[in-house]
Amino acid sequence: MRRINLFLMIGIFSLFLSSQSGAMTAKDIVKKSNQASYYQASDGKADVHMVITDSLGRTRERDMTILRLDNEDDSHQKYYVYFNKPGDVKGMSYLVWKNPGEDDDRWLYLPALDLVRRVASSDKRSSFVGSHFAYEEISGRGEEEDEHTIEEETDELYKIKSVPKEPGSVEFSYFFTWINKENFLPVKAELFDKNGKHYKTMEALEVDTVAGFPTITRMKASDHNSNGYTVSEFSSIEYDIGLGEDIFTERYLRRPPRQHIGS
Amino acid sequence: MAVLNILKILCLSILLLAVEVGRYAYSSDFPKIHGFLEEAFAPRVGKDDTRHRQFNMAEARAQLKTNHYFIGNNILADWQTFVKARCDFVLDIYEGGKVITDLRELNVSFTPLDIADIKVGRQVLTWGTGDYLFLNDLFPKDYVSFFIGRDDEYLKIPNDAFRLMLYPEWFNVDLVWIPFFEPDTVPSGYRVSYFDTFQGKIAGVTAERDVLMPAKKLSNFVYAARIYRNFQAYEAAFYYYRGFDPSPKSYYDEQAHQLYHERLDSYGASLRGPVFWGIGNIEAAYYYSPDDSVGDIRTIQNSRMKYLAGYEKDLSNDFKMAFQYYLEQTLDYRQYERALLPMDYKWKEYRHTITNRMTKFFADQTVKISIFTFFSPSDLDVYTRPSISWSPQDGWTLTVGANLPWGKDSLTEFGSVQKNKNVYARLRYSF
Numbered sequence: 001m002r003r004i005n006l007f008l009m010i011g012i013f014s015l016f017l018s019s020q021s022g023a024m025t026a027k028d029i030v031k032k033s034n035q036a037s038y039y040q041a042s043d044g045k046a047d048v049h050m051v052i053t054d055s056l057g058r059t060r061e062r063d064m065t066i067l068r069l070d071n072e073d074d075s076h077q078k079y080y081v082y083f084n085k086p087g088d089v090k091g092m093s094y095l096v097w098k099n100p101g102e103d104d105d106r107w108l109y110l111p112a113l114d115l116v117r118r119v120a121s122s123d124k125r126s127s128f129v130g131s132h133f134a135y136e137e138i139s140g141r142g143e144e145e146d147e148h149t150i151e152e153e154t155d156e157l158y159k160i161k162s163v164p165k166e167p168g169s170v171e172f173s174y175f176f177t178w179i180n181k182e183n184f185l186p187v188k189a190e191l192f193d194k195n196g197k198h199y200k201t202m203e204a205l206e207v208d209t210v211a212g213f214p215t216i217t218r219m220k221a222s223d224h225n226s227n228g229y230t231v232s233e234f235s236s237i238e239y240d241i242g243l244g245e246d247i248f249t250e251r252y253l254r255r256p257p258r259q260h261i262g263s
Numbered sequence: 264m265a266v267l268n269i270l271k272i273l274c275l276s277i278l279l280l281a282v283e284v285g286r287y288a289y290s291s292d293f294p295k296i297h298g299f300l301e302e303a304f305a306p307r308v309g310k311d312d313t314r315h316r317q318f319n320m321a322e323a324r325a326q327l328k329t330n331h332y333f334i335g336n337n338i339l340a341d342w343q344t345f346v347k348a349r350c351d352f353v354l355d356i357y358e359g360g361k362v363i364t365d366l367r368e369l370n371v372s373f374t375p376l377d378i379a380d381i382k383v384g385r386q387v388l389t390w391g392t393g394d395y396l397f398l399n400d401l402f403p404k405d406y407v408s409f410f411i412g413r414d415d416e417y418l419k420i421p422n423d424a425f426r427l428m429l430y431p432e433w434f435n436v437d438l439v440w441i442p443f444f445e446p447d448t449v450p451s452g453y454r455v456s457y458f459d460t461f462q463g464k465i466a467g468v469t470a471e472r473d474v475l476m477p478a479k480k481l482s483n484f485v486y487a488a489r490i491y492r493n494f495q496a497y498e499a500a501f502y503y504y505r506g507f508d509p510s511p512k513s514y515y516d517e518q519a520h521q522l523y524h525e526r527l528d529s530y531g532a533s534l535r536g537p538v539f540w541g542i543g544n545i546e547a548a549y550y551y552s553p554d555d556s557v558g559d560i561r562t563i564q565n566s567r568m569k570y571l572a573g574y575e576k577d578l579s580n581d582f583k584m585a586f587q588y589y590l591e592q593t594l595d596y597r598q599y600e601r602a603l604l605p606m607d608y609k610w611k612e613y614r615h616t617i618t619n620r621m622t623k624f625f626a627d628q629t630v631k632i633s634i635f636t637f638f639s640p641s642d643l644d645v646y647t648r649p650s651i652s653w654s655p656q657d658g659w660t661l662t663v664g665a666n667l668p669w670g671k672d673s674l675t676e677f678g679s680v681q682k683n684k685n686v687y688a689r690l691r692y693s694f
Contacts, residue, residue: 054627060657086657087297087693097496103537105496112349112367112416114389118498118535120542123579130628228627249493251430255372255380258332258343 026148029158029179035074036184038140040213041239043069045260048234052131055227061085062129065261069243075100078248079139082261093253100142104135109253116250125170132221132230137202156181172200183207183214199224205231211239297694298326298349305412305687308665311456312467314357319411319454319685321356328368342373357454367421380428387419388426388439390489390502392533392544394620395635396589398569399502399531399548401487403509405448410455410666410680412687420445434492441485444477446524447509450680458679460608461520465673465682474511475523483507497536502548504529513554514562525554525563541576558595561602566594581624589616608674615641629654637677644670644677662689 024032050062063085069078081094097105106119124136146162153159158181163174175191185207191200206218215237222229247257305320313319328349333339349368355361370384391400395418408417422441429436450457452470459466477483485506492499507524515523531548548569555563568591575585591614593599603609617640622633630653637646650664665686670678 052627058656060629087299088654088658088660088691090297103540105537112387113419114387118392118542118544118575120575120577120583120585122540122577123581126577126579126581127624127628130624132627226627246430250491251380251428251435255345255374258345 026150026158026160027143029150029184030143030146030148030160030162030177032184033177033179033186034140034143036214037186037216038077039070039074040215041070041211043067043239043241043243045236045238045241045243046234047236048232050129050131050230050232052230053228060130062131064129067243067247067257067260069245069248075142077139078245080248080252080257082256093256095248095253096139097248098139100140101144104139107250107253114254116253131232132200132223132228133202133232137221151176157187185214185216210237213239294329294331296327296329298328299691299693300325301414301689301691303413303687303689305685308667308684308686309682311682312469313456314453314468318357319683320413320687323354325352326350326367327352339373342375344371344373346371378430380430382426382428383424385421385423386426387421388424388487389419390437390500392535392546392573393571393589394573394585394587394618395637396571396587396616396618398546398571399489399500399504399529399533401504401506401509401527401529403445403447407448407450407455410450410668410683412664412666412685412689414662414689420448434490437487437489437491439485439487441487441506443479444483444485444507444524445509446474446476446507446511449510450683455680456682458673460674465679467682471520473519473521475515475521477507477524495536497534500533502529502531502533508550508552508564513564517562525552527552531569538574539576541574544571544573546571558593558598559602561599561604561607565596565599568592568594575620581628583620583622585618585620587616587618589618590614591616611641613641615639639675639677642670642672642675642678644668644672644675644681646677658693660689660691660693662691663687 045065045067048064048066052060052062063083065082065084067080071077077098079096079098081096083089083092083094091111093109095107099105104121104124106121108117108119109115110117125134127133128135128138145166146164148160148162151159151161158179160177160179161174162177164170164172167173171193172191173194173196175189177189178187179185180187185204187204189202190198193199201222201224203220204216205220206216207214208217209215215234217234217237218231220229220231241260243260246252247260301324303320303322303324304318306318307316310316326349330348331346333344347368347370351365351367353363353365355363366385368385368387370382370386372380372382374380388402389400391398397404402422403420404418405420422445423443425440427438452459452467456465456467457470458464459470459472461471462469486504487506488503490501505528508527509524511522511524513523513525515521528551529548531546533544533546535542535544550567550569552564552566554560555565558565570590571587573585573587575583577583593610593612596612600609617638618636620633620635622631624631630651632651634647634649636648646668648664648666650662652660652662654660663686665684667684668677668681670681672678673681
């Protein structure tokens with residue numbers, strides 16, 4: 001009798017354990033995915049090449065270097081963007097202090113005027129440099145902003161449904177994200193508008209392991225309303241390069257940190 | 264004449280194409296040259312008796328810029344030395360087809376200490392929080408470029424300056440020395456007509472006045488300083504300027520129609536940061552006029568106070584709206600009133616200005632519509648600057664806009680230039 005009890009106890013205990021480790025909540029998964037996508041290491045650098053294609057097949061290009069530094073809370077971040085292309089924006093630098101759940105702080109430096117302009121930025125859904133990526137699709141959307149549920153689970157993927165807590169602040173009514181169970185990087189996301197129409201898709205086209213971190217190196221955003229799309233390629237990726245806090249200040253807006261962004 | 268001008272434009276274009284080709288032909292260590300080519304034309308709305316009655320601007324412009332970074336094992340590389348050059352060549356039809364060279368930047372920057380940057384040479388200097396309103400930024404502006412429809416870049420005139428930037432732990436310091444005072448470019452009647460007080464009417468080429476420049480000597484050096492720091496997302500700054508009023512409004516010798524740049528000391532402060540789901544800014548400046556410190560000389564500007572409050576909000580869908588309220592107060596106003604002669608125009612003690620800026624992007628941000636308006640309820644004058652720019656493909660931008668000043672009186676800031684209503688078009692290719 002005692003033996004049966006013991007077996008029962010062990011059985012229940014192991015069941016409990018497995019449910020703890022195996023079944024993450026949808027929010028945990030999204031949080032882990034955000035960490036894997038936007039918070040790898042404590043800082044990072046990448047050269048970004050964007051090709052924006054419109055419905056007629058005409059292309060425009062954007063080249064920039066992005067530096068990133070995470071705050072110790074692993075939620076706030078600072079971004080420094082230096083534009084190389086096209087010619088009319090070359091030499092401009094852009095600073096973002098990302099505040100999840102609140103407005104970001106943004107500054108733009110216009111070298112021809114020696115002007116540091118403060119940029120009002122309530123709309124994180126507006127287009128990033130005219131591409132089909134929204135701002136928060138480049139720097140991440142906080143997991144607190146949506147209610148998440150696991151829609152489907154396979155051996156390789158989670159399919160998560162996310163519904164915004166403040167529907168008025170975004171153009172979508174919900175979106176699905178397919179997340180790789182192994183590395184927690186998103187594989188694909190589909191966004192649906194207020195009428196339930198699937199109007200936008202984002203895909204990770206290539207994933208490489210850089211300094212031990214699985215990293216998306218090529219991704220695509222497609223707008224099904226306009227039939228335009230943008231492909232972003234990330235190269236010269238580096239992690240844990242020891243970026244100082246001071247790089248993300250007015251001093252380096254005016255004097256781009258050449259050691260990190262090339263000339 | 265027209266054929267000759269077109270030829271000149273063609274020559275300039277071919278020269279630039281050659282530079283571009285050369286850039287590709289040379290190895291990668293060849294300094295990269297960037298810049299743009301631009302054609303600009305601004306017909307007037309209504310004639311004026313400036314040099315050309317039908318237009319304010321007709322020019323072809325080539326801007327070339329390059330920079331060089333020192334690398335290797337030497338002190339220049341250790342100091343992260345950086346040389347920057349930017350020069351405009353303008354074929355100016357307004358000036359009868361003259362080619363004008365405008366050196367915008369030629370400077371060297373270096374970092375001799377971790378906490379210090381130095382920038383020496385010709386450079387553009389800007390600080391302060393206003394949008395088209397300048398309180399503590401007393402660096403020179405080109406208001407003629409502003410009124411005829413050139414790009415915003417040309418509102419700022421470069422300075423030959425020495426600039427020391429210090430970044431100790433608790434605050435940042437900017438110190439600027441300018442050996443030779445550089446004034447604003449203001450309407451003179453040649454390209455932009457204005458109210459000529461000597462004639463008592465708006466005048467073009469018939470305007471007659473001399474503006475005297477401060478003598479080039481050590482005691483006339485211009486000094487400017489800014490101390491600033493961030494408190495989280497809030498930027499606080501204090502400013503100081505010792506020099507001359509960049510806009511000539513004081514008379515040296517009224518009988519001889521001579522104006523001059525009176526001495527000016529300015530002290531100010533500003534604060535900018537997030538407020539009410541947008542960006543708010545406040546700024547103030549005290550202008551001390553040493554040449555008329557009591558305020559009882561009627562021909563010289565009194566000391567003044569300037570106040571500014573602004574707010575900008577992102578209204579989503581690539582639409583932004585901003586407002587500013589700006590107040591200028593003449594100090595020692597009683598003395599000023601008492602000193603006036605019976606025929607003198609009496610300026611109000613307070614001048615209020617409200618501005619509005621609306622900006623909206625369309626078509627994947629390839630089309631930008633912007634409208635900026637100044638309105639003074641105390642002077643009853645207005646100045647509206649609508650513009651639309653379109654970038655059909657990378658490198659190319661077509662900008663069409665207008666300058667529409669109007670005033671109830673001909674003496675006020677925008678009333679004075681109200682005959683210069685124009686529309687403009689600029690086509691630019693950047694590389």
